[in-house]
Amino acid sequence: MTGNLFYFLTFLTLFAALGVVFSKNPVYSVLCLILTFFTLSGHYILLNAQFVAAVNIIVYAGAIMVLFLFVIMFLNLNQETEETQHKSTLMKVAGVISGGLLLVIMIAVLKDAELGAVDTANFNSQIGLVENLGQLLFTKYLLPFELVSVLFLSAMVGAVMLGKKETQQRHF
Amino acid sequence: MNSIILLTSFGILNLFVGFRKSNKLILPLVFLFLLIVLAVNFYDWGNTTTYFERMLTIDNYAVAFTGVVVLTTILLIPFAKRYVDEKNESLAEFFSILLFSLVGAIMMVAYENLIMLFVGIEILSISMYVLAGSDKKNLRSNEAGLKYFLMGSFATGILLFGIVLIYGATGAFQITEISAAATAGSGDALTSPLLAMGLLFTLIGISFKVSAAPFHFWTPDVYEGTPTLFTAFMSTVVKTAGFAGFYKLMSVSFAGAYDIWFPTLVAMTVITLGIGNIGAAAQNSFKRMMAYSSISHAGYLMIALLAFNDRSENAIFFYSLAYSVATIAAFGILKLVSDQRDDISYNAFNGLGRTNPLLAAVMTIAMCSLAGIPLTGGFFGKLFIFSAALEQNLLWLIIVAILMSMVGIYYYFRVVIAMYMREPSGERVVVGSSASFALIFMAILTIVMGVLPGLMSNLL
Numbered sequence: 001m002t003g004n005l006f007y008f009l010t011f012l013t014l015f016a017a018l019g020v021v022f023s024k025n026p027v028y029s030v031l032c033l034i035l036t037f038f039t040l041s042g043h044y045i046l047l048n049a050q051f052v053a054a055v056n057i058i059v060y061a062g063a064i065m066v067l068f069l070f071v072i073m074f075l076n077l078n079q080e081t082e083e084t085q086h087k088s089t090l091m092k093v094a095g096v097i098s099g100g101l102l103l104v105i106m107i108a109v110l111k112d113a114e115l116g117a118v119d120t121a122n123f124n125s126q127i128g129l130v131e132n133l134g135q136l137l138f139t140k141y142l143l144p145f146e147l148v149s150v151l152f153l154s155a156m157v158g159a160v161m162l163g164k165k166e167t168q169q170r171h172f
Numbered sequence: 173m174n175s176i177i178l179l180t181s182f183g184i185l186n187l188f189v190g191f192r193k194s195n196k197l198i199l200p201l202v203f204l205f206l207l208i209v210l211a212v213n214f215y216d217w218g219n220t221t222t223y224f225e226r227m228l229t230i231d232n233y234a235v236a237f238t239g240v241v242v243l244t245t246i247l248l249i250p251f252a253k254r255y256v257d258e259k260n261e262s263l264a265e266f267f268s269i270l271l272f273s274l275v276g277a278i279m280m281v282a283y284e285n286l287i288m289l290f291v292g293i294e295i296l297s298i299s300m301y302v303l304a305g306s307d308k309k310n311l312r313s314n315e316a317g318l319k320y321f322l323m324g325s326f327a328t329g330i331l332l333f334g335i336v337l338i339y340g341a342t343g344a345f346q347i348t349e350i351s352a353a354a355t356a357g358s359g360d361a362l363t364s365p366l367l368a369m370g371l372l373f374t375l376i377g378i379s380f381k382v383s384a385a386p387f388h389f390w391t392p393d394v395y396e397g398t399p400t401l402f403t404a405f406m407s408t409v410v411k412t413a414g415f416a417g418f419y420k421l422m423s424v425s426f427a428g429a430y431d432i433w434f435p436t437l438v439a440m441t442v443i444t445l446g447i448g449n450i451g452a453a454a455q456n457s458f459k460r461m462m463a464y465s466s467i468s469h470a471g472y473l474m475i476a477l478l479a480f481n482d483r484s485e486n487a488i489f490f491y492s493l494a495y496s497v498a499t500i501a502a503f504g505i506l507k508l509v510s511d512q513r514d515d516i517s518y519n520a521f522n523g524l525g526r527t528n529p530l531l532a533a534v535m536t537i538a539m540c541s542l543a544g545i546p547l548t549g550g551f552f553g554k555l556f557i558f559s560a561a562l563e564q565n566l567l568w569l570i571i572v573a574i575l576m577s578m579v580g581i582y583y584y585f586r587v588v589i590a591m592y593m594r595e596p597s598g599e600r601v602v603v604g605s606s607a608s609f610a611l612i613f614m615a616i617l618t619i620v621m622g623v624l625p626g627l628m629s630n631l632l
Contacts (some may be wrong), residue, residue: 109365143224154272158302161265
């Protein structure tokens with residue numbers, strides 16, 4: 001059952017991800033991306049990582065995607081604005097070759113990659129649950145967890161600074 | 173660790189000081205804060221302490237590089253005086269972000285865990301994205317901020333992917349554990365292709381941050397558009413912290429894999445040296461030239477990384493100190509001159525030797541140091557790097573680097589020629605007393621490093 005579910009979700013993920021790249025209309029791209037995030041969250045649930053799944057939906061599908069849609073509609077990008085004809089053929093060929101090389105390397109690597117075998121007898125299936133995650137965050141990874149707050153503080157100060165109205169600025 | 177706590181609290185405190193109507197207090201306060209941090213930082217000299225389940229190690233290496241980045245920031249403060257005169261409303265925010273970004277820089281030099289490295293790089297990068305776009309009414313600055321942000325986030329993604337692949341291959345974020353897992357097994361390091369892939373992606377991510385070719389393409393545009401004060405910070409603190417972190421990662425985690433990453437890095441070094449120096453020679457804007465010059469200095473620092481012996485640490489330390497001091501002096505003078513003459517090309521410096529002998533003299537010393545002329549810090553920086561490389565039998569690489577630094581003399585001396593051999597293009601540039609004091613200090617420091625290099629060359 002879960003095996004079939006896995007393949008179904010994977011198919012859906014790849015399908016939606018390809019949709020992001022190939023659809024001409026940016027709004028469809030964003031909608032496909034939302035589908036991709038939901039199916040990825042499905043994968044997390046299959047791995048018994050409910051917390052990550054919920055966060056993935058709330059943060060990515062919720063906040064970031066709404067922002068994307070908002071920006072696209074705000075900038076009126078939803079009609080087809082094809083920029084590709086400005087790029088020279090040489091650029092396109094170079095891009096395809098280097099991207100293809102990366103793909104070949106990745107395939108070669110993944111073919112030979114051996115991941116450590118999972119010890120099924122001692123495996124803790126609860127490892128992805130929020131309780132375990134919280135315990136890890138507040139013990140072993142306490143320092144990075146706390147220092148991320150400096151990152152957010154600095155990003156917040158920056159956002160306020162960039163967004164703040166200046167006194168001599170015209171008000172549109 | 174103490175410096176991280178202090179810098180964070182001082183940053184928050186500084187935000188509150190920003191509520192006052194007058195912003196005259198901010199520069200002296202930030203100066204005081206950073207002096208305290210510098211003192212507290214050197215208090216840890218000689219002790220090695222690890223914090224929080226081996227997340228962070230404060231040893232001499234970390235203390236020395238923290239000293240460099242904090243000192244660089246201190247030297248930058250006097251050149252912000254124009255923001256005070258103009259009653260810029262965001263001055264407190266600028267400096268709070270600088271203080272926070274120093275936290276990131278310290279994490280990058282003292283990390284013991286790849287997660288710490290990543291968070292450090294992110295703190296530093298996000299602060300830089302904001303500061304690059306901080307001149308809101310200037311189209312160039314907007315462009316710089318957006319460009320840096322888009323490309324930087326892409327590089328961050330690649331770096332994170334690399335870290336995850338390394339974790340997948342070794343099951344560890346701890347840099348010592350990675351090395352143990354990588355060298356275990358058949359004795360041949362990097363037996364796992366996943367690890368090689370992870371190493372490659374991590375390399376790409378860090379190379380982007382230190383602007384090593386072929387991941388340098390953002391540098392000229394971003395450096396040119398960013399307000400000069402923050403360009404100076406970007407080209408010194410980010411580079412110093414980046415290389416300190418880079419070297420630590422390579423020397424602790426991937427020492428056993430030297431043969432595997434050597435060809436990649438050596439190719440990158442040669443390209444970086446070439447693009448940096450030849451690109452700089454083609455520029456007409458002084459600021460753009462400095463951007464390319466920072467690429468070329470990344471190339472020299474990569475030679476120290478490739479040398480990979482017990483001299484490398486000292487060479488990187490000495491070189492980044494000499495480079496930072498000279499770069500801050502050059503950008504500081506550029507800021508003073510361009511604020512008044514509204515020009516960032518070489519022409520802005522025309523006749524500066526006659527109107528402002530002090531600025532011209534300090535600029536000449538800074539340019540000599542960057543070009544690697546004897547009796548300046550930059551000469552010994554290059555000398556230490558080359559002698560480290562010689563021990564590793566990299567003679568051909570040294571010859572390439574020396575050829576490239578000859579190209580460097582050409583473009584560094586263009587500004588000297590403009591200063592002394594052209595007619596003045598404007599009035600005397602007004603320089604505040606604190607800025608002249610800082611410039612004199614930097615000139616003396618550069619010469620002291622060039623005359624008595626032994627004072628600092630064997631610290632680590």
